[in-house]
Amino acid sequence: MSLRKFNKRNNFTSDGAGVEPLPHLGRRNGFTLIELMIVVVIIGILASMAIPRFMRASAKAKQTEAKSVLKQIYVMESAYFQEKECYYPSDGSSVTLQPGVSMPPLCVEIMLPAYYSYTVTGTTTTFSATAGSKRATGLDDDPTLDIWSIDQTGVLTCMSDDSND
Protein backbone atom coordinates (compact mmCIF):
# COMPACT_ATOMS: atom_id res chain seq x y z
CA MET A 1 0.00 0.00 0.00
CA SER A 2 1.33 3.39 -0.93
CA LEU A 3 1.81 6.06 1.71
CA ARG A 4 -0.80 8.20 -0.01
CA LYS A 5 -3.40 5.43 0.20
CA PHE A 6 -2.43 4.71 3.82
CA ASN A 7 -2.83 8.37 4.76
CA LYS A 8 -6.17 8.61 3.01
CA ARG A 9 -7.54 5.43 4.62
CA ASN A 10 -6.52 6.60 8.10
CA ASN A 11 -7.58 10.21 7.54
CA PHE A 12 -4.08 11.57 7.83
CA THR A 13 -3.23 14.66 5.86
CA SER A 14 -1.22 14.02 2.75
CA ASP A 15 2.04 14.82 4.50
CA GLY A 16 1.11 12.47 7.37
CA ALA A 17 1.45 15.27 9.94
CA GLY A 18 -2.14 15.70 11.03
CA VAL A 19 -5.53 14.04 11.06
CA GLU A 20 -8.28 15.32 8.76
CA PRO A 21 -11.70 15.62 10.34
CA LEU A 22 -14.08 12.74 9.61
CA PRO A 23 -16.85 13.54 7.15
CA HIS A 24 -20.14 14.47 8.84
CA LEU A 25 -21.85 11.19 9.63
CA GLY A 26 -24.81 12.43 11.80
CA ARG A 27 -28.49 12.53 10.72
CA ARG A 28 -29.22 14.99 7.98
CA ASN A 29 -31.61 17.83 8.78
CA GLY A 30 -35.14 18.18 7.30
CA PHE A 31 -37.61 15.68 5.81
CA THR A 32 -37.67 13.90 2.51
CA LEU A 33 -40.54 14.42 0.10
CA ILE A 34 -41.82 10.88 0.82
CA GLU A 35 -41.97 11.58 4.56
CA LEU A 36 -43.91 14.82 3.97
CA MET A 37 -46.31 13.07 1.58
CA ILE A 38 -47.00 10.33 4.13
CA VAL A 39 -47.84 12.96 6.77
CA VAL A 40 -50.14 14.79 4.33
CA VAL A 41 -51.93 11.52 3.44
CA ILE A 42 -52.40 10.63 7.14
CA ILE A 43 -53.83 14.09 7.87
CA GLY A 44 -56.15 13.71 4.87
CA ILE A 45 -57.44 10.33 6.09
CA LEU A 46 -58.07 11.68 9.61
CA ALA A 47 -59.90 14.73 8.22
CA SER A 48 -62.06 12.58 5.93
CA MET A 49 -63.17 10.59 8.98
CA ALA A 50 -63.70 13.59 11.27
CA ILE A 51 -65.56 16.02 8.99
CA PRO A 52 -68.67 13.84 8.33
CA ARG A 53 -68.92 13.11 12.07
CA PHE A 54 -68.77 16.81 12.80
CA MET A 55 -71.46 17.56 10.17
CA ARG A 56 -73.77 14.90 11.69
CA ALA A 57 -73.27 16.25 15.21
CA SER A 58 -73.92 19.78 13.97
CA ALA A 59 -77.15 18.71 12.20
CA LYS A 60 -78.37 16.87 15.32
CA ALA A 61 -77.75 19.99 17.42
CA LYS A 62 -79.78 22.11 14.99
CA GLN A 63 -82.64 19.56 15.05
CA THR A 64 -83.22 20.32 18.73
CA GLU A 65 -84.60 23.70 17.61
CA ALA A 66 -87.33 22.05 15.49
CA LYS A 67 -88.19 19.51 18.21
CA SER A 68 -88.39 22.17 20.92
CA VAL A 69 -90.53 24.62 18.91
CA LEU A 70 -92.93 21.89 17.70
CA LYS A 71 -93.44 20.69 21.28
CA GLN A 72 -94.19 24.30 22.30
CA ILE A 73 -96.72 24.53 19.46
CA TYR A 74 -98.34 21.30 20.69
CA VAL A 75 -98.64 22.72 24.24
CA MET A 76 -100.13 26.00 22.95
CA GLU A 77 -102.56 24.19 20.62
CA SER A 78 -103.66 21.91 23.49
CA ALA A 79 -104.32 24.94 25.69
CA TYR A 80 -106.18 26.66 22.82
CA PHE A 81 -108.32 23.54 22.33
CA GLN A 82 -109.17 23.41 26.05
CA GLU A 83 -110.40 26.97 25.88
CA LYS A 84 -112.06 27.19 22.43
CA GLU A 85 -112.88 23.53 21.68
CA CYS A 86 -111.11 23.79 18.33
CA TYR A 87 -107.53 24.02 17.15
CA TYR A 88 -105.92 27.12 15.69
CA PRO A 89 -106.52 28.05 12.90
CA SER A 90 -109.85 26.21 12.95
CA ASP A 91 -110.83 26.89 9.31
CA GLY A 92 -108.27 24.51 7.75
CA SER A 93 -105.95 27.29 6.65
CA SER A 94 -102.18 27.47 7.27
CA VAL A 95 -100.24 29.97 9.33
CA THR A 96 -96.49 30.46 9.09
CA LEU A 97 -94.87 31.45 12.38
CA GLN A 98 -92.29 34.21 12.12
CA PRO A 99 -89.08 33.91 14.12
CA GLY A 100 -88.62 36.59 16.74
CA VAL A 101 -92.31 37.62 16.42
CA SER A 102 -94.98 36.68 18.96
CA MET A 103 -98.11 35.59 17.07
CA PRO A 104 -101.17 35.16 19.26
CA PRO A 105 -102.74 32.81 20.06
CA LEU A 106 -99.64 30.63 19.38
CA CYS A 107 -97.12 32.71 21.30
CA VAL A 108 -94.25 30.36 20.58
CA GLU A 109 -90.76 31.71 20.99
CA ILE A 110 -88.66 31.05 17.89
CA MET A 111 -85.17 32.35 18.55
CA LEU A 112 -83.12 34.01 15.83
CA PRO A 113 -81.34 32.83 13.73
CA ALA A 114 -83.94 30.12 13.11
CA TYR A 115 -82.85 27.13 11.02
CA TYR A 116 -86.44 26.11 10.24
CA SER A 117 -89.66 27.69 9.07
CA TYR A 118 -92.80 26.60 10.92
CA THR A 119 -96.26 26.15 9.45
CA VAL A 120 -99.39 25.31 11.44
CA THR A 121 -102.55 23.96 9.81
CA GLY A 122 -105.65 23.48 11.94
CA THR A 123 -109.29 22.38 11.87
CA THR A 124 -111.80 22.12 14.69
CA THR A 125 -110.61 18.60 15.62
CA THR A 126 -107.02 18.33 14.29
CA PHE A 127 -103.90 20.36 13.84
CA SER A 128 -100.57 19.71 12.20
CA ALA A 129 -97.39 21.73 12.65
CA THR A 130 -94.43 21.27 10.32
CA ALA A 131 -90.84 22.43 10.69
CA GLY A 132 -88.90 22.49 7.43
CA SER A 133 -85.26 23.44 7.15
CA LYS A 134 -85.06 26.91 5.61
CA ARG A 135 -82.12 26.33 3.26
CA ALA A 136 -82.62 24.39 0.01
CA THR A 137 -79.84 22.03 1.10
CA GLY A 138 -81.27 21.41 4.54
CA LEU A 139 -78.98 21.64 7.53
CA ASP A 140 -75.80 20.73 5.64
CA ASP A 141 -74.70 20.84 2.00
CA ASP A 142 -76.44 17.78 0.54
CA PRO A 143 -79.88 17.90 -1.11
CA THR A 144 -81.63 16.01 1.72
CA LEU A 145 -83.98 18.27 3.69
CA ASP A 146 -84.78 18.13 7.37
CA ILE A 147 -88.53 18.05 8.06
CA TRP A 148 -90.32 17.38 11.36
CA SER A 149 -93.98 17.43 12.24
CA ILE A 150 -96.29 17.13 15.23
CA ASP A 151 -100.07 16.82 15.45
CA GLN A 152 -102.81 16.82 18.10
CA THR A 153 -101.59 13.44 19.43
CA GLY A 154 -98.30 15.06 20.47
CA VAL A 155 -96.20 12.55 18.54
CA LEU A 156 -93.12 14.12 17.00
CA THR A 157 -92.35 12.64 13.57
CA CYS A 158 -89.21 13.05 11.50
CA MET A 159 -90.36 13.08 7.87
CA SER A 160 -86.90 13.67 6.39
CA ASP A 161 -83.74 13.29 8.45
CA ASP A 162 -80.75 15.36 7.34
CA SER A 163 -78.48 14.08 10.11
CA ASN A 164 -78.26 10.47 8.87
CA ASP A 165 -76.75 10.94 5.42
Ligand SMILES: [Ca+2]
Ligand atom coordinates in the same frame (compact mmCIF):
# COMPACT_ATOMS: atom_id res chain seq x y z
CA1 LIG B 1 -78.94 18.40 3.58
